[in-house]
Amino acid sequence: MPSNASSPLPRASNRSAVLSALLSGAEMDRQQLIADTGLSRATVFRIVDDLMADDLVREAGRRLREGPGRQSTSVGFNGSSALVCGIDLGGTNCRVVVADALGRALIRSRDATPRDSTAAELAAWVVGRVRDLVAEHGDGIPLHTVTIGLPGVVTGDGSTVVNSHNLGQIKGTEFIETISELLGVPTVVGNDSNLALVGELRYGALPDQQTAVLLAMGTGLGTAVSLDGQVLVGRTGLLGEFGRLPLPGRGQRLRDLLSGADLVAYARSKGVEVPKAQALFLDPERYGPLLEEVHDALTHLVTIVALAYEPGTVVLTGGFSESFATGRLSEISEQVAQTVGVHSVVRKSDLGDSAGLLGAMASSLGRLYDALGVSATHRAAIEVDRDLVIERLATCPTTSTTLNGQQAERSTR
Numbered sequence: 001m002p003s004n005a006s007s008p009l010p011r012a013s014n015r016s017a018v019l020s021a022l023l024s025g026a027e028m029d030r031q032q033l034i035a036d037t038g039l040s041r042a043t044v045f046r047i048v049d050d051l052m053a054d055d056l057v058r059e060a061g062r063r064l065r066e067g068p069g070r071q072s073t074s075v076g077f078n079g080s081s082a083l084v085c086g087i088d089l090g091g092t093n094c095r096v097v098v099a100d101a102l103g104r105a106l107i108r109s110r111d112a113t114p115r116d117s118t119a120a121e122l123a124a125w126v127v128g129r130v131r132d133l134v135a136e137h138g139d140g141i142p143l144h145t146v147t148i149g150l151p152g153v154v155t156g157d158g159s160t161v162v163n164s165h166n167l168g169q170i171k172g173t174e175f176i177e178t179i180s181e182l183l184g185v186p187t188v189v190g191n192d193s194n195l196a197l198v199g200e201l202r203y204g205a206l207p208d209q210q211t212a213v214l215l216a217m218g219t220g221l222g223t224a225v226s227l228d229g230q231v232l233v234g235r236t237g238l239l240g241e242f243g244r245l246p247l248p249g250r251g252q253r254l255r256d257l258l259s260g261a262d263l264v265a266y267a268r269s270k271g272v273e274v275p276k277a278q279a280l281f282l283d284p285e286r287y288g289p290l291l292e293e294v295h296d297a298l299t300h301l302v303t304i305v306a307l308a309y310e311p312g313t314v315v316l317t318g319g320f321s322e323s324f325a326t327g328r329l330s331e332i333s334e335q336v337a338q339t340v341g342v343h344s345v346v347r348k349s350d351l352g353d354s355a356g357l358l359g360a361m362a363s364s365l366g367r368l369y370d371a372l373g374v375s376a377t378h379r380a381a382i383e384v385d386r387d388l389v390i391e392r393l394a395t396c397p398t399t400s401t402t403l404n405g406q407q408a409e410r411s412t413r
Helices: 010-024 030-037 041-053 119-137 174-183 190-202 254-258 260-269 277-281 288-309 319-323 326-340 352-371 376-380 386-395
Strands: 057-064 069-079 082-090 093-100 107-112 145-152 161-163 187-191 213-217 219-227 312-317 345-347 398-401 407-410
Touching: 010 030, 010 041, 010 069, 010 376, 030 041, 030 069, 041 057, 069 082, 082 119, 082 190, 082 288, 093 119, 093 352, 107 386, 119 145, 119 174, 145 190, 161 288, 174 187, 174 326, 187 190, 187 352, 190 213, 190 219, 190 319, 190 352, 190 386, 213 288, 219 254, 219 288, 254 260, 254 288, 260 277, 260 319, 277 288, 277 319, 288 312, 288 326, 312 352, 319 352, 326 345, 352 376, 352 386
Parallel strands: 082 145, 107 398, 145 187, 213 312, 312 345
Antiparallel strands: 057 069, 082 093, 093 107, 213 219, 398 407
């Protein structure tokens, strides 16, 4: 009878453990892998040899080990083994990042979303941007997975957009089916707020085991919740859609005062002409009464999520959220604590408006690692160099498409 050590399940688990240690991006020798994984010398050496044969791991150099002074060969995960892509499709802008298998951004783009396109046209446009970026900057490396964050209610299985207030043509299944078919690689579709929270958990400063709420305040308003490091996703996708709730005693909904597009429309209904919502915050003396309505609406929303989830932190992200003063957010936190007895730190995102893009990239990396055989437990234990990932995203070349369809490129290096 064969021993358990040679059965498929332990062998797969051992391979998963070695891969997860190397997916941190650090170079290490086999002795370090033995120490980190707790596996036997023979097992580690065999797994590393197999991974090198698959070109997933490469020799990185030679180093002196402590002790007799013998040299050892360090190895590292081959980041060029595959590409992943993250897309943050908003009602105003569409941002795309292409990264290697270690999450190191190679190229990113930011373009105005063609809002007047049909579902099929919009899907083809997004796919065209991805293909162009991969062809021009991917060095021939195969694209493995694409994750798309959408500004709307997405069913838990990612098959249907139930509603999208700011990009109505993606409602239904046509957009998702078309983009998945045209890409021809595994494609993950999710709500943009949920993916922004994934980005905060993976690359931001949120404690993994703390309950957290993210308020995505851009062109629209979205909410995401995480419990014990896991983002909650409801069957219908309506979980956390608090922007639909009416304000007490009024006809307006929360999103009418807490999203960029709807706040501009609301201001105009009150006789206030502003080009965008952020302009209101630049002249508080002139727009004081309207700003108080906005702050009251935010306080009401934070009160709701405080009672619903008792979060340790409420994070604000999205372009509109940058307008709120840090001091005012602290006041809202204290007011909510006094009202309902739940103290939640209310603050702006450490990642800014990159949270959604980073979350989409992290989702694609997770699918890639799953395909490589890395277990969910080992994936959660991968030690990510968060500062390096954020720096690479910030400094990689950026492209954009001009109105006449030509591409312009700039580098932030």
